[in-house]
């Protein structure tokens with residue numbers, strides 16, 4: 001298993017080209033199932049393992065992929081053309097779905113277009129149980145007949161899906177996306193209330209509109225979709241990855257460096273920028289890019305994760321890494337996922353002072369971290385260890401690098417280009 005070796009202490013200086021958002025690209029790829037036409041997506045972080053998994057799942061249904069990129073863009077992204085002209089199989093197998101939860105997003109589109117689908121339940125994952133009840137209840141309201149058998153959701157809509165008013169009891173990004181896609185091919189109007197507001201939802205709405213669906217209100221808590229009898233192919237550029245950008249922003253800040261985050265607008269980063277500024281980090285938006293200046297020791301700030309536009313759970317671990325070396329104590333509260341503090345014991349191995357009680361962590365800033373061998377069990381936890389290692393004294397070896405391969409394209413290259421002492425060790 002590959003590892004990363006990092007020697008801390010180098011301030012990051014330079015420019016980081018931010019890629020397209022993995023979390024936007026996954027539902028956009030699933031949306032290709034809604035049409036026999038070709039959906040061309042540019043700015044796709046195509047080499048990420050999660051994107052490859054979605055590609056494998058769609059290929060198993062019969063979707064054809066063409067990479068229409070010449071050389072990949074500077075940010076590593078590519079342009080993919082997806083054609084679901086001939087669907088040969090409406091079952092998504094456990095072997096593929098268990099690798100990534102977002103795989104369940106194929107259920108609604110398959111059901112809406114073909115009237116049936118059989119999709120494995122995703123099972124648990126490292127950051128909690130993560131059920132899909134909201135997805136399923138919504139599809140049922142739209143006329144889907146569902147049965148759970150042998151770990152699979154067997155879904156049928158012999159007369160097609162119809163519009164419905166669905167009020168989510170709690171906010172879910174995936175369920176909002178899932179029902180938007182299903183509604184785009186349902187008969188009549190669907191109203192989603194208490195919908196998620198994330199930028200990735202707006203990105204999906206843009207693609208669905210380009211495919212011929214009417215979608216109003218994406219980015220607000222009430223989304224109205226008029227279903228079309230048929231959708232057509234379209235071309236769309238994937239929105240920038242705000243979590244990748246936020247991760248580099250924290251890396252720049254913790255090392256006291258100066259970084260330009262290329263290709264991401266400051267509005268996408270929202271609450272992360274607010275927290276960084278409260279920590280004393282200087283942040284400026286200039287000509288479509290974001291500049292970060294680390295400004296000595298960060299000040300302690302409190303953080304509570306919540307749905308967009310509040311502080312994203314996917315940035316909690318990275319921000320905690322910054323707070324480990326802050327001046328003062330910071331209270332970090334995780335409200336989205338249970339069990340999302342797996343980075344805490346590993347950060348402690350590097351000298352961090354953190355106490356966890358339930359969904360709250362109290363981080364008492366220390367003046368320095370020390371390099372150590374560490375490992376983590378999910379993507380964002382792993383990258384928080386990389387961030388800590390960039391400022392730690394001595395050498396850190398981050399094990400289980402495959403988690404990082406799920407969500408960070410060219411991490412080592414992008415960090416080394418800004419002066420980090422980091423290398424990937426094989427085996």
Ligand code: UD1
Nearest residue numbers: 023102130131132133134135171172173174175314336337
């Ligand atoms: C997406 C992101 C993930 C991010 C999360 C929250 C993708 C591919 N992944 O995940 O990186 O951390 O949003 O911003 O975009 N829930 C239920 N029942 C459901 C669905 C969700 O109880 O049917 C709960 C979840 O367990 C969680 C909360 O709702 O506690 C929010 O989850 P959700 O927004 O659905 O996250 P994902 O879409 O899975």
